[in-house]
Amino acid sequence: MTPIDLSASTASNETNATEVDDADETDSVAPHVDPITYFGTEFDVHGLVRRFNQRAIVVPSFDPNSELPDERAQGFQRGVVWRPAQKQKFIESLLLGFPVPGIFLVEQPGKKYLVLDGQQRLTTLAAFYGDKFRLDSVDDKFVDKTYSTLADDVQRMLDDTFIQAIIIRTPTSVDEYESVYQIFERLNSGGTQLQPHEIRVALYGGKTVEAIRELNNDDNWRKLFGNRDPRLKDQELILRAIALNAESEQYSAPLKVFLNTFLGDHRNGEGLDLEGLSRQFTEAARILASSLGERPFRLGTRVNAAILESVFVAVMDFVASGAHVDLPDEWWKATYDTLLTNQAYLESVSKATANEDTVARRLALTRDAFRR
Incomplete structure (x- = not known):
């Protein structure tokens, strides 16, 4: 057999990956973990x-x-x-x-x-x-x-x-899976460290993770986010939009535990209208790509995760209500632009963005902006 080299480097992918401005969850820990x-x-x-x-x-x-x-x-x-x-x-x-x-x-x-x-x-x-x-x-x-x-x-x-x-x-429960997640974070200290979502999809794999993977292929989503992220940040942001749209009232920090728990509770879509949420996300991506063009959700050169997450949550709500039908692109663009002039909103997407009060304020402001 002729030896071949299968060790393709991800350097080019990582160089071209879309940069994301987001809260650093590296040092946040779960408030409670079960022994395993x-x-x-x-x-x-x-x-x-x-x-x-x-x-x-x-x-x-x-x-x-x-x-x-x-x-x-x-x-x-x-x-x-x-x-x-x-x-x-x-x-x-x-x-x-x-x-x-x-x-x-x-x-x-x-x-x-x-x-x-x-x-x-x-x-x-x-x-x-x-x-x-x-x-x-x-x-x-x-x-x-x-x-x-x-x-x-x-x-x-x-x-x-x-x-x-x-x-x-x-593991036999959501709490035990959270414990495994926490242990792995502590063991993951050498080489190229895994990111939270890379660990998450391994532990909580199922229909919900698969649905997110499919949504990540959506053409309109790709226009909005940019290049695929080799460390799965794009998929994590889809999860955030879906989880906060479905269960924002249950949100508590740290963010990564909220997302872990959401996937643990709904691994195979249990208790969720997963198909409905996927349709809402896809339609929201279509509306936003059409009205905002490519590469929105940026205060500078990076995607602002808090802006992207909150706008998607609000537009998904609008889609679910059916009130979005026949609204022109100009309305969506004007609403989005006005939101970005709101000082309270700008503070909520730039300071302590994973804090419970900040998340609640950000989502309320965005939902109000996109309500008719």
Whole structure:
């Protein structure tokens, strides 16, 4: 088999990604988390690759350019973020007998495991064992080697190398899933750190996450937001619009916990008119793209998440009421422009934007503006 390089870089995507001005939720924590059950174990490398190839270990991805088959995707876009040099160094470290970081798994029904940390290591191992790339920028004795061309004793040594794993027992409630989310945030400290929504869609995958993924492909939404975000900020903003439209009265900070709870409660659309919300979002995107043109929701060069979220919530309300029919583009544009001259509104989209009072004030002002 001819070795090929599957280590496409996301550098160009990240360079062209739309920048978003939003509250920093990095340090916010849940007000309450439940204890969970976990244990530590070790897997030999050969066993890890075998389990991966047999799909007993699932490395989920929404990335259409991923080397993973689509049917293995379970709701977690990470993209290929390791550069070729990182893959080379990881394999070299194992061949040299150096310690490497462990992996983090969540037990799933059927004795399968969902990977929440370690997907780059596992996909790199699977690609190397499949002779998908050749070593080059490594110790001289490994240069130009694929797995199949390693000496027999080196193959055996690699096969028998152990990698540590932390395994979380299958969560059984929304609160336990929130605990897993919080634990993973604390473990997610190396390499390219995952963003809140990247963790969220892995833990809360289901019909609601799939509906958001489909909405992210909407042409009008793409005109409004801009380029796809490799770190899923565009999908997170769709979730925010839907969640706040449906349950704004239940909002409490921190924002990321509110969004986690919403997905946990409505993983497969339970208690929601998911199709109706999707239609409202799509129609709101059509109206706003037609009336505001491309790249609105910006006070400067970045998308302002608070403006986008609040305007979508209000226009989705308007769509649901049916009162939007036959309103000209000029009305929508004038209403939007007037809103951006409201000092109270501008403060609500620029200061403490995830605070409960600020969110309530922002949504009230926007709903009032877009009401006839």
